[in-house]
Amino acid sequence: MLLFIIGGAIGLVAIILLGLVIIYNGLVGLRNAVKNAWSQIDVQLKRRYDLIPNLVETVKGYAKHESTTFEKVTQARSACMQASAAGNVGELAKAEGFLTQALKSLFAVVEAYPELKANQNFLALQEELTSTENKISFARQFYNDNTMRFNNKIQMFPSNIVAGVFAFKIAEFFEITTAEERVAPKVQF
């Protein structure tokens, strides 16, 4: 009888230990997935910073008088690069929101110049920028999905105990924070 109880106790401890190991490894795996997803965003953001000067130069060739728009884009770009270098997710998301707005007004300017819109060089740049923007938003989606999974694990029972013991920290979502982007499109009937 005693042997039976001891055996049972050892079995129970073994199962609990195994569970702990599985939970811990799951947490580490998710934390790495979040880090990897973040580096994906970073790569695409850098690519966008590289494309912008070329774009501004090409547009300048046709539309010399829109200097305020160019300045806005250039300023937003350098703000982003600073936030990116500092590694602050919240600040970067805000700066990126401004850059997106500035680029939108730049493309609105382009609408008034038909020769520019037919320029092959410009079209190629526009496609590259569109693609990079898409990549950023998909990378952000992938990052946020992974972040949600990681945060769920940290907050849900029983993995929250393991997360607490080993001091896993909640990851930050990459959110757009400018007011314009937050407004849902209005539908009128």
Add this chain to the structure above:
Amino acid sequence: MDIRVYSLRSLRLCGEFILIYSNQDIMNIYEQQRHNRRATYLLMFIFILVFCVLGFGFDQFFTGGLPIGTTVALIIATISVLGSYYAGAKVVLYSTGARAVNMSNLKERQFHNIVEEVSIAGGLPMPKVYIVPDPDPNAFATGRNPQHASIAITEGLLEKLNRDEIQGVVAHEMSHISNYDIRLMTVIAALVGAIVLLSDFSARSMRYIGRSKGKGKALGIVPFIIWLLLIILAPIIAQIMAMAISRKREYLADATGAELIRNPLALASALEKIEQDVAATKSIKRGVAHLCIADPLGRSFTNKQGFIANLFATHPPMQERITRLKKMGYIYAPTIAHGSAPTV
């Protein structure tokens, strides 16, 4: 109550707890992958078995028991299985005349970019991209795993669809890649081809040597007829199987693809454009039909419902696919103005 009932109940509760606790959406994709891997191996096994039976029959009826047919069949079957696994994608791409993307062409460069975008969305390695020179809009994915995958689209698709719609199509193909549909489908394509070839070959060799060496019949006439039927029916059964498997996967790939890019309406409108273009995709042969996003043969089966149509169509009815995607579109739409929420 009995102690056994209690222990059974607690066991089931434990099971449910594990199910709920483990992340459902991760579980599902892994289950899909496991299911497809298992199905691929099972298919290879059945294929080798069928080949051996055919070869064994050949020995019984024509060589008088010498295991020549069995040996040859076994060798051919093993080579085709290995070949279909490792070179299936190349064979499929070659048979459609696919060529590499020309990066200096803006449209083709855009396609390359789109595939890169969607692979980021899915967290997958970038597949190889190909263009099939054909004016009819269609697309397919092939390969043995996400690390060795290819996506090909026709020139017609590139020309007729806009950027968002191409993205929808690529997302559909990317989901076929991520859940290992491509492995199963590519192996099926190669093996169905081999079975058709074998059946042709045996029918011809039977006519050739059937009369002269037909004396050494070790078995009776009934097994001979069964063997003959097997040879005749094997290619048809293989094709029906390929179609049944592919049909089931299309709805899933539509849904997963739409979720990947969070835009079901792009794929819906792409499918509408593909459907309007009724002409057949001439570059894509019958054996590769089940890999494509839409039936390349332009068969009317695809748009009908019913038993016969269900048996022979490689794809579910296009209208039903579009309707399902549009329903998903309501879920993703940020604002629903009317009081009545759509029932899904």
